[in-house]
Amino acid sequence: MHDPLIITCAVIGAELTKTDSSYLPLTPDEIASSAVEAVKAGAHIIHLHVRDDNGKPSQSVALFEQISKAISRQCDCILQYSTGGAVGTPLNERIAPLKLKPDMATLSMGTMNFGGEIFENSEVTIHSIAAAIQDNGIVPELEIFDSGMLDTTCRFIQKGYLPDKFHVDFVLGVPGGMNGDLKNLMFLINQLKPEQSWSVAGIGKHQLPLSTHAIAMGGHVRVGFEDNIYYKKGELAKSNAEFVLRIVRLASELNRPVATLEQAKSTLFLKG
Ligand code: KMH
Numbered sequence: 001m002h003d004p005l006i007i008t009c010a011v012i013g014a015e016l017t018k019t020d021s022s023y024l025p026l027t028p029d030e031i032a033s034s035a036v037e038a039v040k041a042g043a044h045i046i047h048l049h050v051r052d053d054n055g056k057p058s059q060s061v062a063l064f065e066q067i068s069k070a071i072s073r074q075c076d077c078i079l080q081y082s083t084g085g086a087v088g089t090p091l092n093e094r095i096a097p098l099k100l101k102p103d104m105a106t107l108s109m110g111t112m113n114f115g116g117e118i119f120e121n122s123e124v125t126i127h128s129i130a131a132a133i134q135d136n137g138i139v140p141e142l143e144i145f146d147s148g149m150l151d152t153t154c155r156f157i158q159k160g161y162l163p164d165k166f167h168v169d170f171v172l173g174v175p176g177g178m179n180g181d182l183k184n185l186m187f188l189i190n191q192l193k194p195e196q197s198w199s200v201a202g203i204g205k206h207q208l209p210l211s212t213h214a215i216a217m218g219g220h221v222r223v224g225f226e227d228n229i230y231y232k233k234g235e236l237a238k239s240n241a242e243f244v245l246r247i248v249r250l251a252s253e254l255n256r257p258v259a260t261l262e263q264a265k266s267t268l269f270l271k272g
């Protein structure tokens with residue numbers, strides 16, 4: 001029997017602009033409203049990046065605070081801050097918003113090519129972010145973009161640098177990481193212990209097939225504009241909520257119950 005399904009919505013990310021899609025939420029109000037709509041559609045976790053006045057990616061503590069408060073005023077959900085930021089964001093900025101003590105924060109487990117750029121996560125960087133997460137009493141979500149990052153995770157746990165109970169998210173399809181082929185997801189989950197909770201974030205066209213397989217196999221799902229802007233080939237999604245609603249419908253068709261917020265918190269090692 002699988003755990004009830006947890007849905008994450010990654011509402012904007014750091015890379016996309018209005019040139020990619022005019023439907024992207026960029027201002028603080030737009031990001032908060034889009035997140036609230038996604039939660040009302042069924043999302044449990046909001047994976048949060050913020051943008052500044054010019055729509056550029058930012059790790060501003062004030063903006064994270066403003067948007068988090070706006071979301072929390074309007075709905076109950078699990079707030080998960082990005083510590084990845086944008087490619088090239090300095091370490092001190094990546095960890096700065098953690099002092100607001102969100103429920104969760106991401107921890108990317110290795111350096112990689114990220115499109116034409118380099119997403120730097122040396123062991124020193126991973127250590128520093130892991131320490132900041134732990135010091136603020138935040139639950140990490142380990143972001144795995146490639147199989148070696150799972151090996152790094154095991155090494156960090158064995159050395160006691162990370163808790164041995166963790167939730168892992170496979171982000172598949174970033175150019176430079178593992179591609180979104182289902183065989184890659186199978187390879188990764190075959191290395192996990194049976195009780196390990198995992199989710200998958202498929203990039204672009206991989207989002208729908210990987211999400212569907214995750215629902216069927218007992219994993220959890222991340223959708224949203226950060227990873228994919230198309231609802232179907234050639235048709236832009238108009239909102240994050242559309243993606244979430246589709247996952248809720250698929251779960252119902254596949255007889256996978258969707259978690260309550262309390263069930264999601266318990267699966268993710270969050271205190272009620
Ligand atoms: N924007 C990417 C370079 C995370 O949120 O933790 C990194 C990223 C990962 O989005």
Ligand code: ZN
Pocket residue numbers: 010013014047049082084226
């Ligand atoms: Zn992100």
